[in-house]
Amino acid sequence: MSYEFHSDADPSLIDSFVMKQEQNTLFQCTPWAQIKENWDHLFTCVTEDDKIVAAALVLIRKMPLGTVLFYVPRGPVMDYHNEALVRFYLQHLTAEAKKAHAIALRFDPAVLSKKYAYKDRNEAHDAQNTDVIELLKKCGAEHKGYTVKIEESTQPRFNAEMDVTDDYREHLEHKTAKCIRASEHKGIEIYEGPEYIHDFEIAMHYTEVRKQVALRNEEYFAHMMKVYGDHAICMVTKLNFPKQLKKLSASIAEEKNALAQEGLKKKEKSALHQRLQNDQKEYDRLQKDYQREGKEEVITCGILAVYNDSLMELFYMGNNPxxxxxxxxYLLYAKCLDRCVELGIHHCSFGGVEGTLDDGLTLFKSNWIMNVEEYIGEFNICLNRPMYRAFDQIYPFLLKTAAKLRGKE
Incomplete structure (x- = not known):
């Protein structure tokens, strides 16, 4: 038996292979190449007896002076404990990179160093797959280390995820379940479909303004929906002022009538008073919001998710502050997790988080029975060290600065 390397593999065969692996990731399924339109790409694989045993979507970024960067996001997908296979694949990927005048072959495998429940984040957890790191070093790769900040690597080393069970709602924290119910009670309605991509972009713009950065535009989001088709989810939530004001008005009237009844127990009367007070306060606030907005309906949130046979990735979410x-x-996260249950998907990724695990976004994600995944990190096989050093140190800064400048436009 011997391995064979293929630099122009059948995309459908690669996808079939990747989705069956423990390292299943949307970043290594071939549609991701269509999303990264500004990169060239290669669909590569290794076969043994005509059977795929390893695969890698290679993204190729054009660089100055006729050079390129080879990047394998969350890959290659293979058995990293099979030294012969690892050496064979990296040798051939490096050879392809050299032929293309690449400054480096960069990759960050979907191989875990640690996985633990968020609630256990302060406990000690042994690092796994240290032998994989050592093997990759022997193959000539430089390990970027156990980075903590998102900005320190191309893909975040820390990822938030949830193992979704059919009865997950029964295990949510009381606060989370209460927030879901509250959202429905407050008149928030969900709209789903590619026709709401413009509304979703508006929701994302709220986040851009708040963070003073430029994320993605409507064209990019529409392209994602087109590429992934039925495997993409676009949901937005809206609040209709007249509809909710009418509902609150009816509730207030009912509560007043109930309080006028004789024979109420003290506890019942107290509860009714509290509900009336809350509804009246919300009614008055909504009236002011309605006047300020000058329109009957407002977009409050939006989410864009993509899934394959066994994984859902919540890519983007924007919130009206x-x-x-x-x-x-909370309502949109719950609806996406409900969809996971419907589709039989048990792994839902909430996306990258800061390794400090204490920022606001991480705290929100932690409301969902969140697990922390720590990957082994990023590796680089340098082929043009001067160019690579300039790229590695200067390019991330330029990207970050450009995003901030666009966000102020």
Whole structure:
């Protein structure tokens, strides 16, 4: 038996292989190449007796002076404990990179160093797959280390995820379940479909303004929906002021009538008073919001997710800061997790998080029975050290600065 390297593999065969692996990731399925339109790409694989045993979507970024960067996001996908296979694949990928005048072959395998429940984050957890790191070093790869900050690597080394069970709602924290119910009670309605991509972009713009950065535009989001088709989810939440004001008005009237009844127990009367007070307060606030907005309906949140046979990735979410009290993000997360249950998907990725695990976004994600995945990190096989050093040190800074400048436009 011997290995064979293929630099122009059948995309459908690669996808079939990747989705069956423990390292299954959307970043190594071939549609991701269509999303990264500004990169060239190669669909590569290794076969043994005509059977795929390893695969890698290689993204190729054009660089100055006729050079390129070879990048394998969350890959290659293979058995990293099979030394012969690892050496064979990296040798051939490096050879392809050299032929293309690449400054480096960069990759960050979907191989875990640690995985633990967020609630156990302060406990000690032994690092796994240290032998894989050593093997990759022997193959000539330089390990970027156990980075903590998102900006320190191309892909975040820390990732938030949830192992979704059919009865996950029964295991949510009381606060999370309460926020979901509150969102529905406050009149938040969900709209789903590619026709709402413009509304989703508006929701994302709220986040851009708040963070003073430029993320992605409507064209990019529409392209994602087109590429992934039925495997893409675009949901937005909206609040209809007249509809909710009418509902609150009816509730207030009912509560007043109930309080006028004789024979109420003290506990019942107290509860009714509290509900009336809350509804009246919300009614008055909504009236002011309605007047300020000058329109009947407002977008409160949006989410864009993509899935394959066994994984869902929540890629983007935007929130209207003026309506955080509506808990729309909780409702959308719940609907995506419900979809996982419907589709039989048990792994839902919430995306990268800071390794400190204490920022606001991580705290929100931690409401969902969150697990922390720590990957072994990023590796580089340098082929043009001066160019690579300039790229590695200067390019991330330029990207970050450009994003901030676009966000202020």
């Amino acid at each position: 003026d309506y955080l009290r509506m808990y729309s993000s």
